[in-house]
Amino acid sequence: MTDYTAEQIEVLDDMEAIRKRPGMYIGGVGVRGLHHLLWEIVDNSIDEALAGHCSLIKVTIHNDGSASVEDNGRGIPTEMHELGKSALEIVMTKLHAGGKFDKKAYRVSGGLHGVGLSVVNALSEWLEVWVRRNGKIFYQKYERGKPVTELKIVGETKEHGTTIRFKPDEEIFETTEFNYEIIAQRLRELAYLNKGLKIILIDERTGKHDEFYSEEGIVGYVKHLNRNKKALHDVIYISKEKNGLLIEIAIQFTNSDVENLLPFANNIHTVEGGTHVIGFKAGLTRALNEYGKKNIKKFTPLSGIDVREGLTALVSVKVPEPQFEGQTKTKLTNSEVKTSVESVVYYEMLFWLEQHPNEANKIIEKCLMSKRAREAARRARELIKKRNEIGVTLPGKLADCSSKNPDEREIFIVEGESAGGSAKQARDRRFQAILPIRGKIINVEKSGMMKALKNEEIKAIIAAIGAGIGKDFDITKARYRRVIIMTDADIDGAHIRTLLLTFFYRYMKPLIENGYLYIAQPPLYRVKKGKKTYYVYSESELGNLLKRIGNSEVQRYKGLGEMNPEQLWETTMNPNNRILNQVTIEDAIRAENLFKILMGDDVEARRRFILEHSKEVKNLDV
Numbered sequence: 031m032t033d034y035t036a037e038q039i040e041v042l043d044d045m046e047a048i049r050k051r052p053g054m055y056i057g058g059v060g061v062r063g064l065h066h067l068l069w070e071i072v073d074n075s076i077d078e079a080l081a082g083h084c085s086l087i088k089v090t091i092h093n094d095g096s097a098s099v100e101d102n103g104r105g106i107p108t109e110m111h112e113l114g115k116s117a118l119e120i121v122m123t124k125l126h127a128g129g130k131f132d133k134k135a136y137r138v139s140g141g142l143h144g145v146g147l148s149v150v151n152a153l154s155e156w157l158e159v160w161v162r163r164n165g166k167i168f169y170q171k172y173e174r175g176k177p178v179t180e181l182k183i184v185g186e187t188k189e190h191g192t193t194i195r196f197k198p199d200e201e202i203f204e205t206t207e208f209n210y211e212i213i214a215q216r217l218r219e220l221a222y223l224n225k226g227l228k229i230i231l232i233d234e235r236t237g238k239h240d241e242f243y244s245e246e247g248i249v250g251y252v253k254h255l256n257r258n259k260k261a262l263h264d265v266i267y268i269s270k271e272k273n274g275l276l277i278e279i280a281i282q283f284t285n286s287d288v289e290n291l292l293p294f295a296n297n298i299h300t301v302e303g304g305t306h307v308i309g310f311k312a313g314l315t316r317a318l319n320e321y322g323k324k325n326i327k328k329f330t331p332l333s334g335i336d337v338r339e340g341l342t343a344l345v346s347v348k349v350p351e352p353q354f355e356g357q358t359k360t361k362l363t364n365s366e367v368k369t370s371v372e373s374v375v376y377y378e379m380l381f382w383l384e385q386h387p388n389e390a391n392k393i394i395e396k397c398l399m400s401k402r403a404r405e406a407a408r409r410a411r412e413l414i415k416k417r418n419e420i421g422v423t424l425p426g427k428l429a430d431c432s433s434k435n436p437d438e439r440e441i442f443i444v445e446g447e448s449a450g451g452s453a454k455q456a457r458d459r460r461f462q463a464i465l466p467i468r469g470k471i472i473n474v475e476k477s478g479m480m481k482a483l484k485n486e487e488i489k490a491i492i493a494a495i496g497a498g499i500g501k502d503f504d505i506t507k508a509r510y511r512r513v514i515i516m517t518d519a520d521i522d523g524a525h526i527r528t529l530l531l532t533f534f535y536r537y538m539k540p541l542i543e544n545g546y547l548y549i550a551q552p553p554l555y556r557v558k559k560g561k562k563t564y565y566v567y568s569e570s571e572l573g574n575l576l577k578r579i580g581n582s583e584v585q586r587y588k589g590l591g592e593m594n595p596e597q598l599w600e601t602t603m604n605p606n607n608r609i610l611n612q613v614t615i616e617d618a619i620r621a622e623n624l625f626k627i628l629m630g631d632d633v634e635a636r637r638r639f640i641l642e643h644s645k646e647v648k649n650l651d652v
């Protein structure tokens with residue numbers, strides 16, 4: 031090992047180049063980059079599965095911080111190659127050498143991940159590889175990319191396959207701790223995308239393990255995604271080869287109002303979409319319009335948005351030479367893919383519809399309903415716009431303020447008639463308006479804009495604020511500078527607050543973006559000590575106060591209604607004393623998520639949420 035040949039110098043160059051600029055090859059040296067090492071190997075095993083040579087992949091996270099991937103594929107070739115080196119050593123030590131030995135049709139490796147096993151090797155403190163091939167077990171070990179043993183035969187076997195075990199280099203990575211959930215999530219996805227492939231995951235650190243396998247492939251995935259929704263028909267499955275492209279699609283319409291479209295290219299989740307997505311949407315819309323025109327009475331043309339409301343679909347394409355672009359390199363840009371996918375989806379979908387007229391009717395009916403709801407929402411928006419232009423009749427329940435200066439006007443939206451009454455007496459009528467609403471305000475998530483706009487409480491809020499709604503919302507027309515939600519500090523109050531926040535987030539977002547929306551914070555306790563009265567706004571504050579002043583009379587406020595108007599003014603409404611929490615978009619998004627859990631179709635998530643939060647509901651905060 032004294033004289034280097036030209037070849038050896040080059041090999042050293044590759045390994046050193048990778049170690050010098052790891053980010054260039056794996057995107058970064060954080061958690062994502064770390065797991066990238068694992069995906070690199072798994073993708074190679076998946077390629078073996080795609081080529082029909084592998085049915086089992088086993089991933090193990092070991093106690094010593096290393097990970098291993100074992101498969102029953104063909105095994106990395108071990109034959110001697112140029113200059114007395116084995117093919118295996120070249121694959122392990124030269125950039126982009128994998129493809130040299132095998133023209134694979136739809137390689138995943140070489141796609142998004144696809145930087146090659148040599149990158150994993152270069153960035154590992156050590157790496158061991160076992161190859162079962164031609165009746166023998168071959169073994170070699172490397173350290174930071176360089177072989178430290180010969181390729182040797184260590185046993186005999188009838189099996190075939192590859193095992194690679196590696197320890198990420200702490201000199202390179204910010205963190206070298208593998209995350210079970212990240213790995214499980216991706217392996218589950220891969221099992222669905224590659225039907226019949228069994229993937230085992232074992233975590234020796236915790237004893238946790240999972241087995242992923244799907245007989246039905248992407249059809250099973252769509253069923254899984256729709257498990258809590260009401261489906262209109264059995265999953266439609268399309269599988270076709272066209273112009274050298276493998277196209278596999280699973281489609282199911284549901285009566286929910288969300289679109290869930292999951293696109294993959296060469297097993298990579300193309301979050302940013304691309305030509306396969308554009309082709310799919312175009313083909314689907316065209317097929318439904320074609321079928322509707324021919325077979326449905328009183329049919330009117332559907333837009334893509336109408337068609338896809340309530341649709342769950344998984345679109346998986348395998349492209350020989352995929353091109354990815356975008357922020358996270360997850361947008362497929364091969365232009366030939368669009369036309370192929372569009373024509374396959376159009377013909378296959380039309381054919382399916384013609385074979386299933388009952389289901390087809392249900393689907394078209396759903397699309398027409400989505401269309402009617404969309405048009406009605408637009409008309410409602412226009413109506414509100416027109417009303418605003420003419421000058422609205424303010425809701426009867428509103429006690430408006432007298433000031434004409436929009437910068438000082440504020441409105442309290444108060445839950446319940448009695449609290450509303452107190453607030454009307456308590457307020458400074460010059461600049462404070464009160465709008466009482468009843469407890470049961472509508473669930474905007476489930477009912478959509480149409481029904482929401484028929485709800486009396488919602489109508490009153492829109493009219494009082496006077497700035498329109500949705501696309502036509504105009505913040506400069508807002509009749510108040512502060513919109514303050516004032517609800518009880520209990521679970522019902524929190525619930526109504528969540529409903530209101532969701533409504534404002536969905537239909538008056540600029541109100542939040544411009545900092546117009548607030549939440550009033552009424553006190554939780556009144557503490558009396560002799561002649562002195564304290565108002566306390568949180569549990570921790572109560573603890574501190576009682577420590578300070580000792581034994582005293584503590585009254586818990588269950589609702590705004592328990593306060594007399596003077597107390598309400600002093601504690602919650604008087605600008606000099608009150609606590610107002612300005613609502614941020616993050617608050618609103620959190621409310622919306624909470625909302626989906628509380629109201630949505632996902633029964634399991636709701637059950638989990640209630641179990642997890644049942645201890646803290648006493649004092650649920652936004």
Ligand code: 0RA
Binds near residue numbers: 078101106192
């Ligand atoms: C190069 C060529 C062939 C297979 C592989 C690499 C291969 C790599 C990995 C990594 C993990 N498991 C793997 N399995 C196979 C083709 C081999 C042939 O043509 O016999």
